[in-house]
Amino acid sequence: MNKILVTRAAARRLRLFFPWVYRTDIQQATGDAGDLVSVHAPDGAFLGIGYINPASEISVRILSFSDVEINRDFFRERLLAAFRKREPLRGKTDACRLVHAEADELPGLIVDEYAGHLAVQVNTLGMERLREVLLPEMAELRQPKGIYEKSDAKSRSREGLGTEHRVLHGEIPGRIEIAESGARFLVNLRESQKTGFFLDQRRNREVTASYVEEGFEVLDVFANTGAFGIHAALRGASRVRLVDVSREALELARENLAANGLAAQTVKADAFDYLTEAPGARDRFDLVILDPPPFAKAKRSAAGALKGLRHLIIQSLRILRPGGLLAVFSCSHHVSQEDLQRTVLDAAAERGCRIEILEHLFQDRDHPYVLNIPMSLYLKGFLLRSL
Numbered sequence: 001m002n003k004i005l006v007t008r009a010a011a012r013r014l015r016l017f018f019p020w021v022y023r024t025d026i027q028q029a030t031g032d033a034g035d036l037v038s039v040h041a042p043d044g045a046f047l048g049i050g051y052i053n054p055a056s057e058i059s060v061r062i063l064s065f066s067d068v069e070i071n072r073d074f075f076r077e078r079l080l081a082a083f084r085k086r087e088p089l090r091g092k093t094d095a096c097r098l099v100h101a102e103a104d105e106l107p108g109l110i111v112d113e114y115a116g117h118l119a120v121q122v123n124t125l126g127m128e129r130l131r132e133v134l135l136p137e138m139a140e141l142r143q144p145k146g147i148y149e150k151s152d153a154k155s156r157s158r159e160g161l162g163t164e165h166r167v168l169h170g171e172i173p174g175r176i177e178i179a180e181s182g183a184r185f186l187v188n189l190r191e192s193q194k195t196g197f198f199l200d201q202r203r204n205r206e207v208t209a210s211y212v213e214e215g216f217e218v219l220d221v222f223a224n225t226g227a228f229g230i231h232a233a234l235r236g237a238s239r240v241r242l243v244d245v246s247r248e249a250l251e252l253a254r255e256n257l258a259a260n261g262l263a264a265q266t267v268k269a270d271a272f273d274y275l276t277e278a279p280g281a282r283d284r285f286d287l288v289i290l291d292p293p294p295f296a297k298a299k300r301s302a303a304g305a306l307k308g309l310r311h312l313i314i315q316s317l318r319i320l321r322p323g324g325l326l327a328v329f330s331c332s333h334h335v336s337q338e339d340l341q342r343t344v345l346d347a348a349a350e351r352g353c354r355i356e357i358l359e360h361l362f363q364d365r366d367h368p369y370v371l372n373i374p375m376s377l378y379l380k381g382f383l384l385r386s387l
């Protein structure tokens with residue numbers, strides 16, 4: 001196998017099970033893009049096996065920290081371990097993330113399951129090479145009704161790959177109905193954002209809904225297909241308004257409302273404009289949800305992202321009833337929980353109100369957070385009460 005020698009600093013990180021070798025970590029390398037490589041410390045000690053792409057800043061991604069053969073049995077074990085982690089979600093939902101890339105020791109691969117259909121994203125050249133071994137194993141283990149490939153992550157272009165949207169196996173209907181904690185949602189794998197649904201917010205939707213009281217008025221901003229608002233309505237909210245900039249997302253939100261026998265107002269608008277201008281002078285809410293897209297895609301944009309969030313929080317506090325609730329999220333790993341907390345306090349100071357933290361919120365368990373991989377914690381949030 002091709003051999004890579006890395007710097008001492010990189011060796012230290014790998015010994016702590018950090019799964020990436022950056023281009024600048026490499027002292028000596030053989031192997032072409034996509035090849036399997038064994039990674040060694042400057043003294044020759046074995047550190048791990050991964051795949052290489054010298055064109056990417058993350059040049060090696062580790063598949064195993066043990067000296068094992070990367071074959072179908074290897075992937076079978078990895079997949080079974082990933083499925084076991086999701087077992088506790090059985091009964092709550094039939095949709096979950098089955099493979100979360102590095103956090104499940106399958107770098108570059110995302111697999112989501114929607115009521116027996118799989119959505120697959122291959123994000124790296126190395127995984128592109130390995131898919132022929134891995135995907136048949138996946139299909140054998142899950143026996144899916146259909147597999148849809150949705151490899152459209154921006155990272156693919158850095159890996160020298162194009163976009164792939166195609167049915168790989170079986171049938172993929174235009175709408176797949178999933179169940180989540182008593183609610184029903186329709187998922188359109190072909191047209192939706194992400195692989196189809198924001199599965200990572202499942203637990204946060206449940207926690208937030210558990211605070212909803214009969215007659216609550218709820219504003220779900222960045223609503224996508226309405227999942228937070230729909231859970232709130234099912235808990236007794238009397239008025240729900242969904243705001244999103246995407247027409248397609250709101251169309252599906254309306255279908256989701258109908259599927260749950262609910263009615264709500266849907267508003268196609270930019271959230272910043274909407275919150276600043278739109279709610280009428282006397283429009284007040286008992287719960288506002290702010291679940292924006294990752295404003296900070298790079299470290300350098302974190303400050304701008306927090307400024308944007310601060311503005312959204314100030315506007316939300318303005319339209320909350322006294323004692324009202326605010327669920328606020330950031331899904332960028334460049335924004336920490338402390339950053340978000342500071343931003344909330346800053347916004348509260350601007351509004352002259354006190355804030356009680358009711359819940360610390362994170363991505364659900366099918367998107368594992370591995371402490372050795374700091375960036376595997378990306379979704380943070382708070383459920384707050386404005387006093």
Ligand SMILES: C[S@@+](CC[C@H](N)C(=O)[O-])C[C@H]1O[C@@H](n2cnc3c(N)ncnc32)[C@H](O)[C@@H]1O
Nearest residue numbers: 198222223224227244245246270271291292293
């Ligand atoms: C993280 S998702 C929200 C997921 C949703 N809360 C759920 O549980 O399914 C972010 C949403 O923000 C929307 N969006 C992005 N930029 C926006 C903007 N400037 N104004 C309003 N919506 C926006 C996207 O269309 C997307 O639906």
